Amino acid sequence: MAPPRLVADLGALGLRDGDTVLVRAALRSMGSWEPNNGAALIASLREVVGPTGTIMCLAHSGVGRRRASPPHFTPSSPAIIGGLANMVLQTPGAVRSSHPTHSFVAVGADAARLAAAHTERDACFGFVGELIERDALMMLVGCTESGPGFSTVDFAQLELGLVHRTRRRPGLGAYYTGADGAEHWFERTDEPGCSRGFGNLYRHYLRAGVLHAGDVGSAYSLAGRSAALYAVDRQVIEADPTASLCDDPLCVSCRFQRTYNNRDVPGYVARRAVHLARRLPARLRRG
Numbered sequence: 001m002a003p004p005r006l007v008a009d010l011g012a013l014g015l016r017d018g019d020t021v022l023v024r025a026a027l028r029s030m031g032s033w034e035p036n037n038g039a040a041l042i043a044s045l046r047e048v049v050g051p052t053g054t055i056m057c058l059a060h061s062g063v064g065r066r067r068a069s070p071p072h073f074t075p076s077s078p079a080i081i082g083g084l085a086n087m088v089l090q091t092p093g094a095v096r097s098s099h100p101t102h103s104f105v106a107v108g109a110d111a112a113r114l115a116a117a118h119t120e121r122d123a124c125f126g127f128v129g130e131l132i133e134r135d136a137l138m139m140l141v142g143c144t145e146s147g148p149g150f151s152t153v154d155f156a157q158l159e160l161g162l163v164h165r166t167r168r169r170p171g172l173g174a175y176y177t178g179a180d181g182a183e184h185w186f187e188r189t190d191e192p193g194c195s196r197g198f199g200n201l202y203r204h205y206l207r208a209g210v211l212h213a214g215d216v217g218s219a220y221s222l223a224g225r226s227a228a229l230y231a232v233d234r235q236v237i238e239a240d241p242t243a244s245l246c247d248d249p250l251c252v253s254c255r256f257q258r259t260y261n262n263r264d265v266p267g268y269v270a271r272r273a274v275h276l277a278r279r280l281p282a283r284l285r286r287g
């Protein structure tokens with residue numbers, strides 16, 4: 001069921017027998033594979049890493065306010081990012097971490113052990129530390145621009161304390177069922193924020209020689225070892241905390257919420273006011 005071409009492509013990107021790999025994918029960009037792109041990619045990943053390897057996907061499940069129809073996380077909540085994550089969730093033997101908003105799903109030898117260390121008590125991207133320790137492979141299949149960058153950037157922001165240097169929107173979280181069987185409210189205390197600027201790190205990875213490019217099917221793809229990627233992320237973001245922010249002038253996360261980027265706040269507030277004023281007549285017409 002694993003197409004030999006995809007298996008070869010994944011090997012050329014650096015994936016090895018026994019690896020742990022965190023994958024994000026834009027499945028439609030891969031071309032057309034039987035029985036479908038998601039199943040073909042999962043089968044190929046598993047074939048390359050073998051019975052001692054582990055494949056992982058982010059399976060974020062949404063965040064809301066306690067008073068306004070908040071989400072309730074269960075292990076079967078759909079992942080809000082990526083068709084691949086939802087297909088891995090359906091894979092027999094898949095294990096999902098219990099973090100109520102930023103869970104991941106894993107299948108393979110270490111899935112259960114990795115998932116057990118990512119609960120409501122842990123930071124959203126705290127688990128990436130374990131991936132760096134085991135030098136897991138980080139891989140983007142086709143989504144190099146549409147969903148740019150690696151979760152090692154989130155971990156660098158966490159380690160450098162940037163996820164707490166925010167104008168936090170208090171009260172964001174989700175309900176979840178605890179180990180005691182009762183319903184609990186989880187309120188997020190770290191703010192990973194916008195990741196649309198994580199591709200800003202690509203040129204630094206290339207300069208350091210730690211980024212591998214290739215095709216998976218017809219999808220342009222990137223991969224790197226997490227320890228090497230993280231070393232670059234950490235150095236670049238330590239020197240300039242704004243290096244991984246996106247360039248959207250109306251991005252509330254990058255232009256307003258980050259207290260280490262106060263320089264952009266006046267411009268953001270002015271642009272937002274103009275933006276709202278332009279939309280006001282239409283809103284009034286709609287009543």
Ligand SMILES: [Zn+2]
Binds near residue numbers: 245251252253254
């Ligand atoms: Zn942004």
